Amino acid sequence: MIVAEQKPLEEIKGVLGDAENVLVAGCGTCVTVCLAGGEKEAQLMASALRIASRVDGTPIEATDVTVQRQCEWEYLEMIEAEVEKADLIVSLACGIGVQTFARHFPDKWVVPGLNTTFLGQPEEQGIWTEQCQACGNCMLAMTGGICPVARCSKQVQNGPCGGSEHGLCEVKRIRRVDGVPVMVKGRGGRMMPATEDVECAWHLIHDRLKEHNRLDLITGVQEPKDWTTSRDGGPRRIVREDLILMDEE
């Protein structure tokens, strides 16, 4: 699923401008599951904006509405009445939902309330990890279901590299809590972001293939990956002629 996290309230307040009627729009699919932009979060965001504006002395009307999916026209059509009353919409959907919203309601100003972060899975309660980068050319059959594109820090195709030690990558991840880097005192007393270990994807791939007696899959040298199916060719598009309805003659 698409994983996202909320932007700081201060940032959202900063883009409201002179809007007096704000609609906070939640999305009932991916961002509900990752607890960033569902019905609950939309209600809470609307409440927070109301309170913050009253404290600031410039009260606004902030209401909320949630649709099943903001990335599809059909669901947005269902909230046209609510959108009509609003000066500005804070969309708590992923970037796809925000753009669909803006296209469907071209005369309305839509701002994002979330940072769309990655395609991932809930690792445990409150923790999500990246699993896929939508490269358009899946190689999981060769790597035992562990993706080196998303989970290897260097996207190495013939791993592991020399930076793998005891199953861990030499690249460390900046530790973030609620989207904010955790700062610790470094050498010389300077504050710097705390880091945490990252598993070596190729170490995991090796162990899994060994367990299934399929190490033969990675003994050969992989040709350079064809990235034309990824972002290299610009925004991508899928056309399914079997699904397109032809114009009536």
Add this chain to the structure above:
Amino acid sequence: MQRTGECFEPQLTAFTCSYCAYMSGDTAGAMRIQYPATTKVIKLPCTGKTDARYIMSAFEDGADGVYIIACPIGNCHHVRGNERARARVVHTKKLLDQVGLGGERLDIFFLSAGMGESFAQAAKEMNDRIMRLGPSPLRMGGKEVGAGEAGEQKNGGDETGEQSVEATQ
């Protein structure tokens, strides 16, 4: 209108679970222990039901302070509901800081059923804290009372003006 110190009567909302925490209020009443009459008690099935929306809603509706009373850690009827409440209180405190109300207006206490004295103490602590902080910035005006009248006392238990959370939804 902003008023501070002894010139206003704080409005407190206490969310309790229906097990240890609510029972501690009953115990306070049975023991005739006095605590500030500024507290409105709302009973939750478990403090695991604590939701930031309820807390924010209480502030929007005029509360100057909100506190949660949960079972002692390790003793929740639903195993870890009080731990969930604790995590949500920490999160909501940050949100209250961001919206300008201040996280100090929210707290959580862990009490067992027999701790009537501690129930009253929690109410007094929150009452004193809110008296020090002054009215919520959202309140345009509270009920004016003299310094001597502020924090009128009442008994616990059935006189707490409790509501069930269902009744508020």
